[in-house]
Amino acid sequence: MKKATIYGLITAIILLCFPTMTMIKQYKLYNNLKQQVQQQSNYVQDLQNLKQAKLEYYKAVQSVANKFYTEGRIFTLWQTIQNYFKDSFISFYIENQYDTKGNIKFVVFDLTVAQDPVHFIQTLEKITPLLDIDSISYNSKYNSIKAVLRAPVISDNAGFVITKDLYKTNSYTVAKFVMATKDENLIPKGNYIVLYQKNMYYVGIPLVTHLDSLNAQAVASSYAKKGIITFIVGGE
């Protein structure tokens, strides 16, 4: 009987060796991982690096802030133009793509105003960062200028959603802003979508259609984060 007891105990102990070995293995792994995680979880240096880089970037940006535009500023530029040209403003057409020369990106836009060239340039002088003039077409009969202007851009991926108030409708379209004009006749023909708001026609390229109001705002915001100026139009 004693032997049976001893054999039973010995067998149990032998069989227990296997889970014990597994347990020891897991424990060793645990210790290794613990050390690894302790070593790797030192975020302080990473955070400092990031903070430093961010600081340097903002300093650099600050130092040249009066020389270039960002996507956010392009929209502000258009508002500034509206403010400065007031009633003489006719239309603002932004080129679909940036013009790249070397490493530098330029936003190119057409501006149509009812002014003579001297007054036009006088007004432009008020706007900083300064806009360069590619070309000017002046027609004295209508006292209108159509100028092709350009400005250097650094992307900050902060586009704008032009429309704040939405029409109450079931379906919305998010469009990439191309043009704002008071003259309906200046709206180019093609697959454009037009939003008329506060005596202004907003012309854009449809990006996403058939959205409800919440989704439309979300989509427009997501495009804005990519640096695209958008507006939301009720209906398709």
Next chain:
Amino acid sequence: MKINFFNFFRKNNNTTSSTKDKAKSDKNNKNHKKQRYKEDDIYLLDDELYRDYPPIGVILLNKNISIDKVEETIFKIVNTSVEFDFKKVGETVSNSIYLLIRGPHKYSGIKRIVVPTSYVVIRKVAQKYKSDNNWVLVVKPINNQTLFAIVKDGEIIYSQLRDISMVSDTYDKIVQTILSVINDARTYYITADINLVSFIQPQREFDSDFIHKLNKLNIKFIIEDIKVNKGDYDDVLTINQQYAYKIKITKPLNNILSRELSKIFKKNISFEQIVASVLIFFTAFAWIYFPLNNALKYMIDQYQTTNQQILADINNINVSKKVFADAVKTFKDKIEIVHVYDKTIQPPPLKKYKQMFSLIEDTQGGTIKSIQFNKEELTIIVEFTNTSLLDNYTKKLLMSGMFESLKPTPRMNKPYQYMITLVLNKKYFQSDKSINTNSNSVAKEGEG
């Protein structure tokens, strides 16, 4: 080797005094139903065969019966379908054979009991000294072994089979063995002195030295030549069947298991012992194994879960680190771009353009119809009623230094209208070095 060869005959007679033995024996005989056997029911079996082949009974069959029929007949006799062994152990003059049966007991068909020859012989010696009221040690050689039995009051009290040969072993050894047996017997049953040793057919002559040794121990001895006759069975016939042989109620599988284990351990192991051992084995095993195994499993689970969590954390950390590194790189790239812009971009010459357009608009008698300007050349459609005014106008423009040359000035279809095309002097229209940093309207608004 010590074998309690006959102990099972005396289960109820293990008392110290003959009176008690007898009283108890009588009581047992009353309690158990006695069965009287006829002589034909008794089969005397050779001692060795009895030992090597523990029987449960003997049956008598016709000699001419075939082997197949033997089995069939035994089945009929024992009236059971369980397995059993059988062996031919003898023949009669009347054309019959004795078959020794081994297997589960309670075969109603078996009438004969089996008794080893030695038992009958010793029993006969016991009967011989029944009236002496003395303890007698009976020594009976069986081939190379010797059977020692202690008898009293006509009963076999105690027996041992020893590996000692009465023929070939020394007298010293025989004497020592006798003393050892007596000593063993004292340990178990016998308290009184044994003063007589009965040697049954010792198969050698005792020399004086041996006799002297026995006398020195105060042991008398007698050499006897006892043979078993048919009438001697009579005494055996009074034996209660319960004592005649002992068969455990076991199933064939149990028997096989016991037998096989006995072979392995070289020891007689009963089925109950096996079951008990197995139960104890598993109990001991279970007491240790299951709680510890569960505890270990729990710990393994805990470690595994924790390890997985840590691995996930490490993965997240690595992802975060990569995001940090990417962000730092992005900022550095941006800084680089900013520096490139800073070096490359020069303020546009708006002031010079304004001067140029002021100069153009000052026609001194002419009327400007339209102006086309780009960075290469300037085209003006102007109306002059007098060509000398036109000449003065173009002369003024060329003298300004803003233009390199004047292209041919064609006259338009409309009267007095001329198209003046001037090539810009690029050196003149280089960047304005000074920028009005105070009026950074868009920058301010943008930041807002």
